[in-house]
Amino acid sequence: MSNNFCSVCLLKSKAVKNLQNSELDLLGESCVQAIFEPGETIFKQGALSSNIIYLQTGLVKLTIKGPHRVQIMRLKKAPSYLGVPTTMGDKINHYSAVAVERSSACFIDINTFKELLKVNPAFSYEIMLELCRNELEQYQRCVKLVQNQVYGRLATNLLIFSEEIYNSNEYDLPLNRNDLADLVCTSRETVSRLLADLTQEEIIEVNGKHIRILDTERLQTISEKG
Amino acid sequence: MSNNFCSVCLLKSKAVKNLQNSELDLLGESCVQAIFEPGETIFKQGALSSNIIYLQTGLVKLTIKGPHRVQIMRLKKAPSYLGVPTTMGDKINHYSAVAVERSSACFIDINTFKELLKVNPAFSYEIMLELCRNELEQYQRCVKLVQNQVYGRLATNLLIFSEEIYNSNEYDLPLNRNDLADLVCTSRETVSRLLADLTQEEIIEVNGKHIRILDTERLQTISEKG
DNA sequence: TGATTTTTGTGATTTATATCACATTTTTAG
DNA sequence: CTAAAAATGTGATATAAATCACAAAAATCA
The missing domain is CATH 2.60.120.10 (Jelly Rolls)
Structure with a gap:
């Protein structure tokens, strides 16, 4: 190898x-x-x-x-x-x-x-730029994590999958609910409940690990406002 | 200049x-x-x-x-x-x-x-090292911020003043209670209450902005455990 | 020095979310 | 295919901490 x-x-x-x-x-x-x-x-x-x-x-x-x-x-x-x-x-x-x-x-x-x-x-300069980007991203991520409540954090992460990772409003989550909870910094149960809420509100559609985002705009609002 | x-x-x-x-x-x-x-x-x-x-x-x-x-x-x-x-x-x-x-x-x-x-x-290398240190510190800080509860976070910050900034177990806080709350990511009222609690427990002594740490060990335990 | 503004402390109430408990579904393994 | 294990959903309860409301103290200013 x-x-x-x-x-x-x-x-x-x-x-x-x-x-x-x-x-x-x-x-x-x-x-x-x-x-x-x-x-x-x-x-x-x-x-x-x-x-x-x-x-x-x-x-x-x-x-x-x-x-x-x-x-x-x-x-x-x-x-x-x-x-x-x-x-x-x-x-x-x-x-x-x-x-x-x-x-x-x-x-x-x-x-x-x-x-x-x-x-x-x-x-060397390119490596340094990547370190700089990391630092700024990390600050942003930390502030959102601390100040937003779980609903907003979950929305943020669903959007990251859609916009930054899979470039599609429909994707298979590569994580189980436990890992998703660790990512959003909450409990597994709360993730379940909030995914159900988002479904009820017709903002997303959930089928096991498959997520389809129906209303990106509202999801963004939730992600920003908390 | x-x-x-x-x-x-x-x-x-x-x-x-x-x-x-x-x-x-x-x-x-x-x-x-x-x-x-x-x-x-x-x-x-x-x-x-x-x-x-x-x-x-x-x-x-x-x-x-x-x-x-x-x-x-x-x-x-x-x-x-x-x-x-x-x-x-x-x-x-x-x-x-x-x-x-x-x-x-x-x-x-x-x-x-x-x-x-x-x-x-x-x-260039020295600058890069500083960026690296920042990134690692930031990760640590973020995890503590998210997972510890306020009591632990307050303790952590009181220790940072003592150990990293003033190198003394007695110092004048350079922040008012509002700023201290912003640092600990909580509300001003909660900072007041918890400082009172720490005083009652005889872990610290508070006189306005003057802080004296009486029991570093217990403060460290609180900082780590939550 | 007294008046005004800012800062701080403390009680009462509310709320987001963790935790516990258990049922149900899905996946894995024999 | 069946049994066991793992993952998931959902109700009930508990709790840390925010928010609101107001009093007291301290700092600033005229």
């Missing part, structure tokens, strides 16, 4: 597109690709990390153990880098990454990664 | 210590220093930003408008960079920075900053 051909990879990140051929060869030498099935852990909170992960395809959840329960901090869709803050920092994963859909990921040795940051400012 | 002498500045950031003399001169040319009194805004959410801010001394709050109220995302103590994610990204501030104590800040032109990132990998 090793892959020494980053130069011919069709799923290069925006950052990697800035690399020279010699740099791509360097990357290829210390880059291993792996496939993860839904539910499989890519890396685990508390474990040591010496790799940066480039998620080529798929969808993962980033989970973090809170004082009372596990929380899904966010979903990350490919293409994206995972574990940069951890691996550049104190090397101990501060959160876990678990595949939610079948995913393909490249493990890049941290020393190679650092070398590339050093020799190629354009590469 | 201009300052062209970054080379002789005694409050250089860890990142800036990596700069060569010529690079320091470049920095000095596009760097302006300013003093902010408590309550004064350093930059404002929604406004355009073309500067990176290096907080030399002082303490600021980063606030963000939520769907229902203003939230204090975090306090930032000098030395620290502010506005990197914003200014590197879409240029519109996603949050405001307001001085909480008398603060001194250097405004660095974004183009100069980018130039330095490009020519000096060690500088």
Whole structure:
């Protein structure tokens, strides 16, 4: 499952597109690709990390153990880098990454990664931009989480699936009600009840894991107002 | 209030210590220093930003408008960079920075900053590390905010003042009860009540804005358990 | 110094949502 | 195909904390 051909990879990140051929060869030498099935852990909170992960395809959840329960901090869709803050920092994963859909990921040795940051400012700049985007998104997400009530948070996440992940107003949820509750930061029972409410209001249609959004506008209002 | 002498500045950031003399001169040319009194805004959410801010001394709050109220995302103590994610990204501030104590800040032109990132990998690396630290801290903060109840969150913040900001178990709060509520994400009334509770339990002593922590251990337990 | 504004404290009431308990449905495994 | 396990739905109850209302204290100002 090793892959020494980053130069011919069709799923290069925006950052990697800035690399020279010699740099791509360097990357290829210390880059291993792996496939993860839904539910499989890519890396685990508390474990040591010496790799940066480039998620080529798929969808993962980033989970973090809170004082009372596990929380899904966010979903990350490919293409994206995972574990940069951890691996550049104190090397101990501060959160876990678990595949939610079948995913393909490249493990890049941290020393190679650092070398590339050093020799190629354009590469480095792109990585930095991704970190910046993450920080701002995280602030937004946190404020909504704290200030909106559950109804609004659920609406927000249903919209994220529709607009950011599946680009369709109809999709199959890749999570069960328990995971959905962890994502929305509430209880499984409340998710059930509120999905029923949204159905009753004819804002969505639910059939097991299949969701169809009937009234995007009203869902957006709920998402914003709380 | 201009300052062209970054080379002789005694409050250089860890990142800036990596700069060569010529690079320091470049920095000095596009760097302006300013003093902010408590309550004064350093930059404002929604406004355009073309500067990176290096907080030399002082303490600021980063606030963000939520769907229902203003939230204090975090306090930032000098030395620290502010506005990197914003200014590197879409240029519109996603949050405001307001001085909480008398603060001194250097405004660095974004183009100069980018130039330095490009020519000096060690500088760039330090900035990247700060972004990484921010991201991890932010995850932690968010989880606690969502999962702990108010009592625990208040305890956490009282400990942050003691351990991270003032390095003393006795200090004057730089915020009024309203701001403290915004920081803890609750209402002013609840802050009052819970401070009274902590006093009654002889865990802290409160005298207006003056706080003395009597039982750090118990406060820590409350901070962790909820 | 006294008057006005701001900040803070505290009781009463309301409410969103967690928790508990159990029934029903769906999925998995033998 | 049947049995066991897991996931889901729904009612009843409990509770943390918001909100409202107002009094008291502190800070600011003229």
